[in-house]
Amino acid sequence: MKWLWMLMLLLPSLATAYEAQPLAANPQVEARLKLLAVELRCLVCQNQTLADSNAPLAEDLRREVREMIAKDMSDKEIIDFLVTRYGDFVLYRPPWKATTTLLWLGPFLLLGAGATGLVFALRRRQKKLTDVTLSEAEHNRVEKLLSEGSNRL
Amino acid sequence: MIPEIGHYALILALCVAVVQGSLPIYGAAVGNASLMAVAKPAARGQFLLVLLAFCCLGYAFAEKDFSVLYVAATSNSQLPLHYRLAAIWGAHEGSLLLWMFILSIWMVAVSFFSNQLPEAMRARILGVMGLVSVGFLLFMLTVSNPFERLIPAALDGRDLNPLLQDPGMVIHPPMLYMGYVGFSVAFSFAIAALLGGTLDAAWARWSRPWTTVAWCFMTVGVAMGSGWAYYELGWGGWWFWDPVENASFMPWLAGTALMHSLAVTDKRGGFKAWSVLLAIMAFSLSLLGTFLVRSGVLTSVHAFATDPKRGLFILVFLAVVIGGSLVLFAWRAPRVGLGGGFAMISREGMLLANNVLLVAALGSVLLGTLYPLFLDALDLGKISVGPPYFDTVFLPLMTPAIFLMGIGPLAQWKQASLPALAIRLRWAFGVSLTTAVAVPWLMGQWTPLISLGLLLAFWILATILVDLRERLLQAEGGSIGGRVVALPRAYWGMVLAHCGVALFILGVTMVKGFEVEQDVRMNVGETATLGGYTFRFDGTQQVNGPNYVAARGTFHVSQNGREVTVMYPEKRRYFVQNQTMTEAAISPGLLRDLYVSLGEPLEGGAWSVRLYHKPFIDWIWGGCLVMALGGVLAVSDRRYRLAWRRKEAAVPAATQMARQTVS
Amino acid sequence: MSRFLIPFGIFIVVVGFLAVGLTLNPRELPSPLVGKAAPDFSLPQLHDPGKVISSNDLKGKVWLLNFWASWCGGCKDEHPVLIHLAQSGAVPIYGMDYKDRREEALAWLKEWGNPYSIVAVDEPGRVGINYGVYGVPETYVIDKAGVIRYKQIGPLREDILEKKILPLVRELQNQ
Numbered sequence: 001m002k003w004l005w006m007l008m009l010l011l012p013s014l015a016t017a018y019e020a021q022p023l024a025a026n027p028q029v030e031a032r033l034k035l036l037a038v039e040l041r042c043l044v045c046q047n048q049t050l051a052d053s054n055a056p057l058a059e060d061l062r063r064e065v066r067e068m069i070a071k072d073m074s075d076k077e078i079i080d081f082l083v084t085r086y087g088d089f090v091l092y093r094p095p096w097k098a099t100t101t102l103l104w105l106g107p108f109l110l111l112g113a114g115a116t117g118l119v120f121a122l123r124r125r126q127k128k129l130t131d132v133t134l135s136e137a138e139h140n141r142v143e144k145l146l147s148e149g150s151n152r153l
Numbered sequence: 154m155i156p157e158i159g160h161y162a163l164i165l166a167l168c169v170a171v172v173q174g175s176l177p178i179y180g181a182a183v184g185n186a187s188l189m190a191v192a193k194p195a196a197r198g199q200f201l202l203v204l205l206a207f208c209c210l211g212y213a214f215a216e217k218d219f220s221v222l223y224v225a226a227t228s229n230s231q232l233p234l235h236y237r238l239a240a241i242w243g244a245h246e247g248s249l250l251l252w253m254f255i256l257s258i259w260m261v262a263v264s265f266f267s268n269q270l271p272e273a274m275r276a277r278i279l280g281v282m283g284l285v286s287v288g289f290l291l292f293m294l295t296v297s298n299p300f301e302r303l304i305p306a307a308l309d310g311r312d313l314n315p316l317l318q319d320p321g322m323v324i325h326p327p328m329l330y331m332g333y334v335g336f337s338v339a340f341s342f343a344i345a346a347l348l349g350g351t352l353d354a355a356w357a358r359w360s361r362p363w364t365t366v367a368w369c370f371m372t373v374g375v376a377m378g379s380g381w382a383y384y385e386l387g388w389g390g391w392w393f394w395d396p397v398e399n400a401s402f403m404p405w406l407a408g409t410a411l412m413h414s415l416a417v418t419d420k421r422g423g424f425k426a427w428s429v430l431l432a433i434m435a436f437s438l439s440l441l442g443t444f445l446v447r448s449g450v451l452t453s454v455h456a457f458a459t460d461p462k463r464g465l466f467i468l469v470f471l472a473v474v475i476g477g478s479l480v481l482f483a484w485r486a487p488r489v490g491l492g493g494g495f496a497m498i499s500r501e502g503m504l505l506a507n508n509v510l511l512v513a514a515l516g517s518v519l520l521g522t523l524y525p526l527f528l529d530a531l532d533l534g535k536i537s538v539g540p541p542y543f544d545t546v547f548l549p550l551m552t553p554a555i556f557l558m559g560i561g562p563l564a565q566w567k568q569a570s571l572p573a574l575a576i577r578l579r580w581a582f583g584v585s586l587t588t589a590v591a592v593p594w595l596m597g598q599w600t601p602l603i604s605l606g607l608l609l610a611f612w613i614l615a616t617i618l619v620d621l622r623e624r625l626l627q628a629e630g631g632s633i634g635g636r637v638v639a640l641p642r643a644y645w646g647m648v649l650a651h652c653g654v655a656l657f658i659l660g661v662t663m664v665k666g667f668e669v670e671q672d673v674r675m676n677v678g679e680t681a682t683l684g685g686y687t688f689r690f691d692g693t694q695q696v697n698g699p700n701y702v703a704a705r706g707t708f709h710v711s712q713n714g715r716e717v718t719v720m721y722p723e724k725r726r727y728f729v730q731n732q733t734m735t736e737a738a739i740s741p742g743l744l745r746d747l748y749v750s751l752g753e754p755l756e757g758g759a760w761s762v763r764l765y766h767k768p769f770i771d772w773i774w775g776g777c778l779v780m781a782l783g784g785v786l787a788v789s790d791r792r793y794r795l796a797w798r799r800k801e802a803a804v805p806a807a808t809q810m811a812r813q814t815v816s
Numbered sequence: 817m818s819r820f821l822i823p824f825g826i827f828i829v830v831v832g833f834l835a836v837g838l839t840l841n842p843r844e845l846p847s848p849l850v851g852k853a854a855p856d857f858s859l860p861q862l863h864d865p866g867k868v869i870s871s872n873d874l875k876g877k878v879w880l881l882n883f884w885a886s887w888c889g890g891c892k893d894e895h896p897v898l899i900h901l902a903q904s905g906a907v908p909i910y911g912m913d914y915k916d917r918r919e920e921a922l923a924w925l926k927e928w929g930n931p932y933s934i935v936a937v938d939e940p941g942r943v944g945i946n947y948g949v950y951g952v953p954e955t956y957v958i959d960k961a962g963v964i965r966y967k968q969i970g971p972l973r974e975d976i977l978e979k980k981i982l983p984l985v986r987e988l989q990n991q
Contacts, residue, residue, distance in 0.1 A: 020673040020681040020690070023752075023761050030672075041537050043950035046843060047395060047454040049539075052388045056915065057950055060941045085948040087848040092539025094524075099533045103524045107517035107546045114509035122497050122505075125423075430823060437827075450837040464838045472831050479824035486820050523833065530836040535845060 159209025173283030177276035220306030277345035312729035321381035329374030335367025340436035376777035397455035400442030422492030559616030581615035606662025646787025657776030663769035684766030894971035902931035
């Protein structure tokens, strides 16, 4: 009976012995790394995020970022570290600067311009179109012509 | 010998294109019927010649003729036949030939299906298409000849990029090009109308089916590109806002706006100039896309081998075609009549608001794609614009458009009342809001974005139901079945397409909100649990492919103790280019995808493995497919089918005049 | 009439930018460190691992810092240029062996010649990251105060040497 109890105590640990371990040593650091790395550009391939790239430099940079996270550096400090060395190019989210105001405001300016343009265009055409009142005879003539036309369709 | 035949066929096609691009347009301007009649045979002749050239290149690939430089660069003796043929469009020169071939298909289609058009109109349309093909043929024959010889011939080819050795490669480019090039038809219609000086509602009616078909292909093409990236690239993503992806998305946005604008122009004769401008924009964006992909001006994973000389040619071509069209537009459009009047709150007003939003979205994508180039050209530094920007900007622009999608179909033409609409829609709004808040809360994870996405999707579905119910009640036909048939196919097409959008939004929201990922190291026999599924790694074995060797992993997947599926991800090494590639294993399902990707081999037979559980992800591409089906349904509407069968009867002069004064 | 020309106007502007774009290289990343102090380093020497070479030792003279590796193809291309430059004695070149193995680096230099006054070893690549290196070879011109004045991305060529680097070096040496 005793061995049955021992087996039952052992079983959970046996189960976890077969459970795959996370690849990263520290999951919390890794989670934070992921949040940062998906917004950073790999400088070698240049078309993947730092999170996805397998380039050696990308691995080195991920290692650096992990170390910075472990040192309790803030997100801003980590990003500044990379920007000092590689410039704004490394950021997939363009920083808010004098040179990028047009970029960030552009879409909403476009929307504003488009909406204004639409309203003005609609107003302009209201002014140009005047409602013409038809006389009885003209009205009949229009009816006749329209019915003629629709018979042929 | 065969490649030379192909080459000469292209030269002949160029001559025919020059003829096609000049005589009919001149003939239409002066009213010479025999010159105009040149258009149809010229278009058909061009098709035959380009078909011949295409077949010659295909033959060179099939027969592994490595004395042709292009074949040597993109093929290999070990490459299976279907990929050898798909390699025709595997790189720059051949993809241009594909472009040209598809253009000739559209030309010949226009030549067959345009009998109801006035002769002058048809002559101009085919003429403009002829001018476009002159540009592409000239480009090919000068700096991008797919038939260039390699002397002495290579012993073996450099092989097709392993990433492209995939069924997606066989279908995605042709579909996409059918869309890109298809917008040239709408473009040609627009230019023909501007040249002719008459721009009436009939023009819109003729343009609509062509625009819709091109749009359907474009939808499928873009969706396939996304689906292919998802399952081929191994990182589980499906849209990266990469410049080349954007290059295909922008014409799609313009095409969508155009379809909706043409509805206004067709029904009410209004906003003709705007529709024309959109038609020019859609094709211009196709051409711009061609430029961006091949010139080296932007970095992209999709970009073809770049060469500034080629870039310059395309840029000049772009400047001439688009610049010329826009000058023509500025000259002729002001004379175009106004069409029927309508209030700001009306179906027309809402369709145009939809246009404003779509064009603003399009402009934002263009801005974001070209901004790094702008700054670099002005020597203001180098920046990157990626998904964080596009996601932030695109969502606020599209959200109002989706709301309008629900209201527009219920609004009356000419004048609608907002309070009345609100009353009709209050049930729909209430239901969608409640569901949008309740569902994520029930699923255990609530964020504002998830609810917004669900709100938009349910809003579309709920408003469709409201609209359907109202129309079915009003329809004639007695029984439900009769009423369903009584409603025009164009309406059902719209319903289906809008449902497709709802499904798409549902897919995106659920995946982004609820997907889970795990990076684990797995020894043989170990398990990992994700999303309720248990994955057991049962080791790898070596597998030999036709031109690669792979380590194939085996994963048994179970749920609640019952085995669900077995998945076989691979890590392949292709011999010729010595490239390693990850081939992810995907278990697709209606409600979720399971995704397993092998990372790197570790000690002791273990591997680093990435596992994903992606709920509802196939609804993304399913939604796009439904959208395209909606378009197909709309095009099969009665009025177009009748038009195919007979010429439009000559309208008496009096009615013609009456139409013009009223317009 | 005038508002109908707006699309054309916008288009011309875009084409202008695209035309300029054809002359640019979107992949090239100029260094934000030009004009700033060269990051300090203190690393073992390749030929004498017991000894350390530090950037502070090099203050007071103008020097070139060349990041290279034995596994790098472009480095082979630029090597004759470096040998030639070293022989002319115009400016000392210090090498940074980047993410490389010592034996292979030594063998490489033995085979192709050694233009470097001293070679530092940056095996983990951390100094490279500090300098904003994203590929090899890359070369920096550093002045007497230890400020980076120029960065060459990719292999050095004779014409770049003649036109850009040597004039700059001479100017810095005269300061």
